[in-house]
Amino acid sequence: xxxxxxxxGEPRQAFFSRIHQALGRSTTAAPTEPAPAVDEKLVRLASAxxxxxALFARRAREVGMFVExxxxxxxxxxxxxxxxxRGAKRLVCQPGQAGDAIGLRAALGEGYVxxxxxxxxxxxxxxxxxxxxxxxxxxxxxGTLICCSGRSHPRGTSLVPPYHLALVRRSDILPDMIDxxxxxxxxxxxxxxxxxxxxxxxxxxxxxxxxLITGVHGPGxxxxxxxxxx
Amino acid sequence: MTPTxxxxxxxFPNLPYxxxxxxxxxxxxxxxxxxxxxxxxxxxxxxxxxxxxVFGEHVDAVRTLAGDIKQHALDHLDYYLxxxxxxxxxxxxxxxxxxxxxxxxxxxxxxxxxxxCKLCVKSKSMVTEEVHLLPALEAIGCxxxxxxxxxxxxxxxxxxxxxxVTPMIHKDRTAVARAFVRELGAAYTEDAEALTRIAREHxxxxxxxxxxxxxxxxxxxxxxxxxxxxxxxxxGRLCTSAPRVLVAMVGIEKIVPRLEHLGVLLKVLARSATAxxxxxxxxTMTGPRRAAEPDGPEQMHIxxxxxxxxxxxxxxxxxxLRCIRCGACLNACPVYRKIGGHSYGAVYSGPIGAxxxxxxxxxxxxxxxxxxxxxxxxxxxxxxxxxNIPKFLVQLRAELVSRKLDKPADRLFMKLWARSLTTTxxxxxxxxxxxWGFRLLAAFNASLEDGSDYAARGWLRSAPGPxxxxxxxxxxxxxxARSFRHWWREHEKQGRTQSPNQPPH
Amino acid sequence: xxxxxFITCLTDTFYPRSGIALVKVLEHLGxxxxxxxxxxxxxxxxxxxxxxxETRTLAKRMAEVFAEYDYVVTPxxxxxxxxxxxxxxxxxxxxxxxxxxxxxxxxxxxxxxxxVNVLKVDLKDFGVKWEGKVTYHYSCHLRGIxxxxxxxRLMHQIEGLDYQPLEKADQCxxxxxxxxxxxxxxxxxxxxxxxxxxxxxxxxTVVSNDAGCTMNISGSCHxxxxxxxxxxxxxxxxxxxxxxxxxx
Numbered sequence: 001x002x003x004x005x006x007x008x009g010e011p012r013q014a015f016f017s018r019i020h021q022a023l024g025r026s027t028t029a030a031p032t033e034p035a036p037a038v039d040e041k042l043v044r045l046a047s048a049x050x051x052x053x054a055l056f057a058r059r060a061r062e063v064g065m066f067v068e069x070x071x072x073x074x075x076x077x078x079x080x081x082x083x084x085x086r087g088a089k090r091l092v093c094q095p096g097q098a099g100d101a102i103g104l105r106a107a108l109g110e111g112y113v114x115x116x117x118x119x120x121x122x123x124x125x126x127x128x129x130x131x132x133x134x135x136x137x138x139x140x141x142x143g144t145l146i147c148c149s150g151r152s153h154p155r156g157t158s159l160v161p162p163y164h165l166a167l168v169r170r171s172d173i174l175p176d177m178i179d180x181x182x183x184x185x186x187x188x189x190x191x192x193x194x195x196x197x198x199x200x201x202x203x204x205x206x207x208x209x210x211x212l213i214t215g216v217h218g219p220g221x222x223x224x225x226x227x228x229x230x
Numbered sequence: 231m232t233p234t235x236x237x238x239x240x241x242f243p244n245l246p247y248x249x250x251x252x253x254x255x256x257x258x259x260x261x262x263x264x265x266x267x268x269x270x271x272x273x274x275x276x277x278x279x280x281x282x283x284v285f286g287e288h289v290d291a292v293r294t295l296a297g298d299i300k301q302h303a304l305d306h307l308d309y310y311l312x313x314x315x316x317x318x319x320x321x322x323x324x325x326x327x328x329x330x331x332x333x334x335x336x337x338x339x340x341x342x343x344x345x346x347c348k349l350c351v352k353s354k355s356m357v358t359e360e361v362h363l364l365p366a367l368e369a370i371g372c373x374x375x376x377x378x379x380x381x382x383x384x385x386x387x388x389x390x391x392x393x394x395v396t397p398m399i400h401k402d403r404t405a406v407a408r409a410f411v412r413e414l415g416a417a418y419t420e421d422a423e424a425l426t427r428i429a430r431e432h433x434x435x436x437x438x439x440x441x442x443x444x445x446x447x448x449x450x451x452x453x454x455x456x457x458x459x460x461x462x463x464x465x466g467r468l469c470t471s472a473p474r475v476l477v478a479m480v481g482i483e484k485i486v487p488r489l490e491h492l493g494v495l496l497k498v499l500a501r502s503a504t505a506x507x508x509x510x511x512x513x514t515m516t517g518p519r520r521a522a523e524p525d526g527p528e529q530m531h532i533x534x535x536x537x538x539x540x541x542x543x544x545x546x547x548x549x550x551l552r553c554i555r556c557g558a559c560l561n562a563c564p565v566y567r568k569i570g571g572h573s574y575g576a577v578y579s580g581p582i583g584a585x586x587x588x589x590x591x592x593x594x595x596x597x598x599x600x601x602x603x604x605x606x607x608x609x610x611x612x613x614x615x616x617x618n619i620p621k622f623l624v625q626l627r628a629e630l631v632s633r634k635l636d637k638p639a640d641r642l643f644m645k646l647w648a649r650s651l652t653t654t655x656x657x658x659x660x661x662x663x664x665x666w667g668f669r670l671l672a673a674f675n676a677s678l679e680d681g682s683d684y685a686a687r688g689w690l691r692s693a694p695g696p697x698x699x700x701x702x703x704x705x706x707x708x709x710x711a712r713s714f715r716h717w718w719r720e721h722e723k724q725g726r727t728q729s730p731n732q733p734p735h
Numbered sequence: 736x737x738x739x740x741f742i743t744c745l746t747d748t749f750y751p752r753s754g755i756a757l758v759k760v761l762e763h764l765g766x767x768x769x770x771x772x773x774x775x776x777x778x779x780x781x782x783x784x785x786x787x788x789e790t791r792t793l794a795k796r797m798a799e800v801f802a803e804y805d806y807v808v809t810p811x812x813x814x815x816x817x818x819x820x821x822x823x824x825x826x827x828x829x830x831x832x833x834x835x836x837x838x839x840x841x842x843x844x845x846x847x848x849x850x851v852n853v854l855k856v857d858l859k860d861f862g863v864k865w866e867g868k869v870t871y872h873y874s875c876h877l878r879g880i881x882x883x884x885x886x887x888r889l890m891h892q893i894e895g896l897d898y899q900p901l902e903k904a905d906q907c908x909x910x911x912x913x914x915x916x917x918x919x920x921x922x923x924x925x926x927x928x929x930x931x932x933x934x935x936x937x938x939x940t941v942v943s944n945d946a947g948c949t950m951n952i953s954g955s956c957h958x959x960x961x962x963x964x965x966x967x968x969x970x971x972x973x974x975x976x977x978x979x980x981x982x983x
Contacts, residue, residue: 007326008336009533012315015327018536019308019482022543028308035487036298042288043295043494063507117524122472126438142507151522155471159464177497181490189317189454189516194526195471198512203464206504207380207396208403210269211422216379216430218464218511250918257924267928271903564907568924602918604911604925605783606875621824627785636785648781648789651744652796657775661748684751684983689957699916703923704954707749714742714751717983718770721758 038178046141046175056173057226059143063201064214065222075227076107079132079165082223086163088130089113094157096134098167101230104132117154125160131219133157134167137183141176142200145224149195158199164219166199169230240390240572241359245591247575249598256569262400266570269399270561276505277558277612284501296498297616300552303452303485307543310452310485311534317455321517323530328479331361334535338363338444338477341531342372345475347442351433353459353466354378355446356394356555357481357535360577360590363444374444375436377465379429386413392571392579395503395557400570433465443473443527447480448554449495450532453488456516457532460499460509467511476518476527481535483543483551489514495554498614503556538590547589550622552615553582559609559619565602574599581609585622593626597635600626643696661713668693668708683712739769739804741797741843743814744776745946753810753946755983756973757846761808763861763976764854768808773800779817783912787825791832794822798835806853807843810969813945815845816879845877847944847968851885858892863975866895870938871968872929872952873905874945886944886968893975899936903928910951926955934961941965 020026046055057067070078079102083091090113095104118124125131133153137146145166147158158164174180184192203218214220256262281289303310315325328334334357342350350372352358364385367374376385380398384391387409391397398406403420410416416428445466449458457478459466470476486495492514500506519526542551560566560580571579576587576596584603588596600623609619630636650656672678672688679686690706692698700706738761742754758768778793797818801807809815822836850856871886890898909915909925929952933941941956941963943949953965973979 008340009333010327010329010536012327015329015534015536016308016311018329018540019311019543022540022548023305023308024545025308028312029306030309031302031306033302035302035491036295038490038493039291039295042285042292043497045284045497059507063510119524121474121525122468123438126434144508149519149523149526151524154524155467156525159467159471176493178490178493181488181493184454184489187454189321189451189456192321192454192456192516194321194515194517194519194523194530195467196514196516197467198508198514199510200506200508200512201510204462204510205379205426207378207383207398208406208422208425209265210272210396213423213426216426216463216465217377217433217468250920253918254920257920263924564909564925564928565921567906568921568928601914602921604875604907604909604914604922606907606911607878608875608905608907611878624783624785627783628787629785631785631787640784644781644784644786645789648778648786648793651776651778651793654773654775657744661744665748682752682982684755687749689954691958696916699919700954702919703915703958704926704951705957707950707954707957709748710751712751714747714754715772717751717755718758 040178044176044178048175050140050175052140052173052175053170053226053228056138056140056143059140060224061143063143065143065201065224067224067226069226069228072102072227072230075102075167075225076104078225079104080108082165082225083130086130086221088163090115090128092125092128092131092154092157092161094152094154095132095167096152098134098169098227098230099132102167102227117156122156122160125156128161130163130165131157131161132165132167135172137180138168138173139177139180140173145199146180147197147199148193150193155195158197159218162215162219163221165223165225167225167227169227171230237384237388237390241577242362243575245595247596247598249573249575249602252575253569253573253602256573261402262570263568265402266399267567269396270567273504274561274612277502277561280501280505292494292498293614293616296494296614297552299486299491299494300554300615301549303487304483304543304548304551307482307485310487311482313452314450314455314485317453318517318532319455321455323455323517323532326531326533328533328535328537331537334361334479334533334537335363335366337533338479339366339370341475341477342367342370342442345441345529347372347475349436349440350374350442350444351377351436351440351469351473352444353446353461353469354381354397355444355479356577357446357479358444359391361479361535361537363479372442375433377433377436377469378461379426379463382429382433383409386410390572393557393560394555394578394580400572437468437472440473441475443469443476445470445476445478447478447484448499449492450480450485451489451492452485454516456489456514458492458512458514460512462510464511467513470513470515471526474528476529477531477533478515479533479535482539499554499556502558502612502614542586542589546625547622549617550585550589552617553586554615556614558612558614562608562612564606564608565604581619582617585619585626588626593629593633594635597630600630658715665709665713668706669711672708682710684710684717686710736766736805737769737803738766738806738808739771739801741774741801741807741809741814742770743809743811743946745950746810749950750946750967752983753967753969756967756969756979757808757810759973759978760969760976763978764856769804771800777814777817779814780912782817782821782825791825794825794836795832798839801839805842806849807839808846808849809843810846810967811945812845812874812880812882813876813947815843816876818843820879845880845882845944847886847889848880848882851889858889858972861976862894863892863972864894865971865975867940868897868899868938869940869942870899870901870933870936871904871942872901872908872948874943874948875907876945886942889968889972890942893971896971899938901936902932908948908952910947912947915951923955926951927959930955930959930961933963939963942968942971944968
């Protein structure tokens, strides 16, 4: 970005001096007391002792996602069956390691158009029927899918097509959001993906008279193929 | 329905602002009452059921913890903001500082111009409303579209949001249908699903063409430099992923120390707002797209906004800034239910608006807001970060008194009243004269009932002086002929009690 | 135990029968009730309107008047909340007075709360009978003192009492002290909402334990032509125990 000598806005120092004044000090001071600890007794809503597959499936269904529990050997066929049932032909297919593990690309075979990201943005995904992705984690507590951006993980897969099909392995499921944040402990921001999306249901709105409508901007349908033995 | 004033004047009225003018109209608007009552009540009941269902006996402790986290971050706002800035910059974002609404607009305009942006898609954000961003972008020829369905409809219909979370709570589908016919050339339909489809198709095209995306922020995470937005429709993710330039405009009070703290705050935010476990999309953004990533914005700008927040950051009012904009206090508020959001004359409405607006925009400009509340406390009970809203309403009322911003007649009345309560003789005289004054008036209109001296009373349909306001809305019961004190004297004579000066053993 | 009655200004003048019933019930349960005559007002109107110096004068007086008692019982949740929640805020910078008002706050109870949570009364032990279809208004300031369904529990212990729950029972009736006079349109709209809910219950009696709420709701019922009698729970219990005289 070109550099400007007279950037609009306030110089950082002046901005902070008002904050310091309100806080009753003249320079930035590190807290003398630690930030409040996340008391798991209060806020942990699921633990490793729970039946995580059952809990995840129940919660995901409660928020309007379709969940099918399968074995790895049956997973690819299940995906194909779902795609065909929804009439999905033009696919953004980025199912990552989970997809490789179930041999998805080969199993799908002929009859689909695979749309590849062009490295420029979301444009390739608009005229598609389905986005197939794996997840970086799933939360049993809320039935949440966590999709992070990365080299083979476009943001668009779970966002732009009208239908999102997610592959979730049993080993992806974490009990609680607390466990996901714990996994990121100590990773500096610059090493995080630019986008971490927690997805808890199909796109929803109730803006018009409180009537619940799905699929307003994001996918109106989210199917989860939950692989029990991976 | 009464003709709508312009969207501009709804949220940015002439100052000082008078509540009664709009609230009186609102209380006569039967349709508004129905919409707002239904929507807020449904959400309030759902929240009240869900919180104990999820957190059991710990609901109160969870609220305390959530409040403590926000309070700690505010107590050390300088430290955590510095941390946030360096981590956001390390992740490739550019951080800007806006002291005022004008600066927030200027920074955004400069970014738009520098990148020759022509079309902006915007997700829902209170702070962008607050700094009045949209007209400023339109003025430089950058078409700007609100993409949240509710906000999109309001923009089309030249209306303004009236609720923090559900902005078009005051409108029904026929208004949407008419706006879509008029502004989009759509065929008339009142079907909510069909209306949503029309909006989807229209906005999809905009996402494809847009070169600037604007969002707000629910949280800023100091330890990583991340901005978190919570949305249900997916427009938030599209606005922050489709255009090549992303601007996140966020108030400085949104800071939390660490990602793990989201594990508390996210758990109470959506549950308090809409009784959802989480919003459908909780999007944590850390810098622009990385080199290896196939999509996402090339630039990420973060505009940190003060615009009066450092005024609220003073110790006396700091707690107000804990607000995570869940809207639970609006849904719980019986006054909001009757007058709707526009009656508050500002971007933030409801109980939190009634305390925040006078601090952000000057108590002298909004002297009515602290009094437009019955102090019932439903807001405090609902607040997931335990902001003691009634306490602040009273604190602001005290400030009105100490700064002599109250009405001289009210002041004199309160002082005389208070004085009369300091001796038993004047107190009793006050009660006695009120009793006989009221009963005399009731005798004139022959409304005195027959019966016990301690229960039979009369009714006033209209009364003079300070009681006039009362009888505008309801009848005033008069006291019965005899007071409790009178009965007590008789009771004592019967010897069934002892005088307070001879306590029992 | 030395129990003192804090009658409150509104109950003293407008609802003396509630006070009478309260005293009779406590006496019937074997307690002695004192009525310190120097009491005036808790100062809530001043506090809520921002006149905090004036409030402190009244709070100090209250602390002195009730200093010698073990319990202060009042027929108003609102006035109890004033004493318990706000006196300490009023004196947060005055350690000596803070101790005095803290002591007062610790021993002050709303009447129904006192019956249920301190005396642990079960009305079934006393054979309380009261015939009628009753609904109950939960007054807002009970929130501040942590009172929830105590009154309803007591009503279920009264033989013959047909309790009808009120829709939006915990929604404010719109009284709010001076709010009712400053914003009559808003307040009026709120109380008409309440009256509508009362009408829907089909109850002939409304139990309301705060004089302010009672004035407001009964005044609106009277204006709107909704026939319902208003009583405090103390009156119902005293009547159900056969304690109220003809002329009371």
